[in-house]
Amino acid sequence: MSAPDAGGLRAIQSKDNPLYKRLLRLRQDTAFIARERRKGNAAVVLEGVHLAQMWLAYVGQPEAVLFNQAQLRQNHELQDLCATLPQEICIVLDTDLAEALSMVGHGPGVFCLVAPPALELPERLAENALWLDRVQDPGNVGTLLRTAAAAGIRQAFLSRGCAFAWSPKALRAGQGAQFGMRIHEDCELSALRSRLDIPMVVTALEGAQSLYQAELPRACAWVFGNEGQGVSEQLLSQADLRLRIPQSDAVESLNVAASAAICLFEQRRRQLSA
Amino acid sequence: MSAPDAGGLRAIQSKDNPLYKRLLRLRQDTAFIARERRKGNAAVVLEGVHLAQMWLAYVGQPEAVLFNQAQLRQNHELQDLCATLPQEICIVLDTDLAEALSMVGHGPGVFCLVAPPALELPERLAENALWLDRVQDPGNVGTLLRTAAAAGIRQAFLSRGCAFAWSPKALRAGQGAQFGMRIHEDCELSALRSRLDIPMVVTALEGAQSLYQAELPRACAWVFGNEGQGVSEQLLSQADLRLRIPQSDAVESLNVAASAAICLFEQRRRQLSA
Structure with a gap:
C-alpha cells in the first residue's frame, strides 16, 4: 500500500x-x-x-x-x-x-x-476549572477551552451532551488549547459536586449577585450552560455562588463563550492586581 | 399566485x-x-x-x-x-x-x-462604537454585535471584507442585536479616523499597555481585527491607545469575539463603578 x-x-x-x-x-x-x-x-x-x-x-x-x-x-x-x-x-x-x-x-x-491522553477523574477537585453543561456547538466548546486556557485554567469537565472537545470544529476553534489542558468528557457534573474542595460558581439571571460586586473565589468550578437553556436546574441548585453579568437590556443575553470570557478574565484581573 | x-x-x-x-x-x-x-x-x-x-x-x-x-x-x-x-x-x-x-x-x-434601515455616515463620531476590520466569519460578526449591544454600544462600523451583518448566520449569532444598533457596512475605516472626536483604541500584542492598567476613555472607537491577521498595520498606526489583554501563554491568542467581550466589559465595569 x-x-x-x-x-x-x-x-x-x-x-x-x-x-x-x-x-x-x-x-x-x-x-x-x-x-x-x-x-x-x-x-x-x-x-x-x-x-x-x-x-x-x-x-x-x-x-x-x-x-x-x-x-x-x-x-x-x-x-x-x-x-x-x-x-x-x-x-x-x-x-x-x-x-x-x-x-x-x-x-x-x-x-x-x-491520540488524546486518557485521563482518570481526580479524587478531589481543588484547582480552578471550567465546567461545561450541555454546550452543544463545537465552535463554542473550542472557544470556551481557548478562553479558559488564556485565563490560566488547565482543567475542564464536560457533561454528556457537550460537543466532542476533539472534533474538527472544536479543534479549529480551540487553536490548540486542548493540548495543554486536562479535559474530562462525558462527566456527570452534579455527581462530581461532592468531590469539590472549592466553590461551584454559575452565571444566572435570577437570584444572582453582580459579577463586579461579588467576592470571587481564587479557585472555583466555573459552570457554563447550554446555549438555549443555560445551566440545568439541578446544577443551579447545587451552586455556592450565582453571578450575573451587568449587561444592558438591548439583547436578552450574551453568547456563552462571551459570558465565560467576561467572568474568567474578571477573576484573572483580580488575581493579577492582588 | x-x-x-x-x-x-x-x-x-x-x-x-x-x-x-x-x-x-x-x-x-x-x-x-x-x-x-x-x-x-x-x-x-x-x-x-x-x-x-x-x-x-x-x-x-x-x-x-x-x-x-x-x-x-x-x-x-x-x-x-x-x-x-x-x-x-x-x-x-x-x-x-x-x-x-x-x-x-x-x-x-x-x-x-x-429591510434594514439605510443609514448615512455621521459627520462627526463622538459615541462609544464598535469598529470591525475584516472580521470574516459571520458567526463572529454576529457575536461581536451581540456583545457590543450587551455592553451598551449602539453604533458599529464594519470595513469592507467583513461578513455581512445581516446574513443568516450573523443574524442567528446576533440574536437580534442588529435591530437596536446603527450598523454602517463597507466603511473605509482609516478614512473615518478623521471624523473621530474620541480616541481610537486597538488591541495589539506589541507596544501595548495592559488593559487592566491603562486609563480607558469613557467613549472610544474600539477596533477589532481579522481572525488570522488582527488589525491592519494602517489602523494600528492610527490608534491613540494600544491595549493588550494579560493572558497566559498557554495559547497564542484569544478569539476576536472573546477579546472584545473582555475589553468592552472592562470599560463597562469601570463606568458602572464610577
Whole structure:
C-alpha cells in the first residue's frame, strides 16, 4: 500500500490504503468515531501546521504525520516540520487524497494522527476549572477551552451532551488549547459536586449577585450552560455562588463563550492586581 | 399566485410564486444578495419567532410575515404573533416551501421579510462604537454585535471584507442585536479616523499597555481585527491607545469575539463603578 517516494518517505496514493481509510472515517463518520471512543480508541486527526506544531510543543510525537505531496514540494514551513520529525512517522499523501481529507479546503498541507491522553477523574477537585453543561456547538466548546486556557485554567469537565472537545470544529476553534489542558468528557457534573474542595460558581439571571460586586473565589468550578437553556436546574441548585453579568437590556443575553470570557478574565484581573 | 386560505390569509402554495422566489434567492444566492445590496435593496429574511418579536419590538412592521402552514395550525406562539399583525402582511406558506427556505431545518415556524434601515455616515463620531476590520466569519460578526449591544454600544462600523451583518448566520449569532444598533457596512475605516472626536483604541500584542492598567476613555472607537491577521498595520498606526489583554501563554491568542467581550466589559465595569 505504502511505497517510498522520491525523498525516501512512505507514500499513500490509493484511497483504499487502510491508514487513509481510517483517517477519512475519523474525519467524517460520526458513528465510527462514537464507537472508537467507547472502545477507548479516541484517535483524532489534526489539520494544519499550527495544530501540528502545538501538539509537538505541548504533547509529543504524533502517531503519523501526513503531508500533502504538492504542498510539501513548495512549502518551506512543511519541509522544516518534516525535517524535525522521525522519518518513520512521516507519510507523503497524494494531493487529491489530502484534499478529500481536509475540512478547510484551500491547500491543506499536513495532517497529524494523534491520540488524546486518557485521563482518570481526580479524587478531589481543588484547582480552578471550567465546567461545561450541555454546550452543544463545537465552535463554542473550542472557544470556551481557548478562553479558559488564556485565563490560566488547565482543567475542564464536560457533561454528556457537550460537543466532542476533539472534533474538527472544536479543534479549529480551540487553536490548540486542548493540548495543554486536562479535559474530562462525558462527566456527570452534579455527581462530581461532592468531590469539590472549592466553590461551584454559575452565571444566572435570577437570584444572582453582580459579577463586579461579588467576592470571587481564587479557585472555583466555573459552570457554563447550554446555549438555549443555560445551566440545568439541578446544577443551579447545587451552586455556592450565582453571578450575573451587568449587561444592558438591548439583547436578552450574551453568547456563552462571551459570558465565560467576561467572568474568567474578571477573576484573572483580580488575581493579577492582588 | 396567492389565494386566501381557510383563515382568510393569503397563501403561497407554489415554488414559482414571485415573492417566494425572491425570499429563496435572498437566503441562498450570494451574487443576487450582493447585487441587491449595491442597488440599495438590502432586504433580509429573518427566521424564527425570537427574531420576529425582536424586529417588532425594536424596528417596526416587517414587509411580509410568512407562516409555515402546519406549524401555524399547532403552535399557539405563532397564532398569537399572527393575531397581533395586520392581516395584509401575513401569508401562509406551504410546509414544504417553508422547509426549503429554512436555514435551521427543524420545524421553522415563521419568516419575516424586512429591510434594514439605510443609514448615512455621521459627520462627526463622538459615541462609544464598535469598529470591525475584516472580521470574516459571520458567526463572529454576529457575536461581536451581540456583545457590543450587551455592553451598551449602539453604533458599529464594519470595513469592507467583513461578513455581512445581516446574513443568516450573523443574524442567528446576533440574536437580534442588529435591530437596536446603527450598523454602517463597507466603511473605509482609516478614512473615518478623521471624523473621530474620541480616541481610537486597538488591541495589539506589541507596544501595548495592559488593559487592566491603562486609563480607558469613557467613549472610544474600539477596533477589532481579522481572525488570522488582527488589525491592519494602517489602523494600528492610527490608534491613540494600544491595549493588550494579560493572558497566559498557554495559547497564542484569544478569539476576536472573546477579546472584545473582555475589553468592552472592562470599560463597562469601570463606568458602572464610577
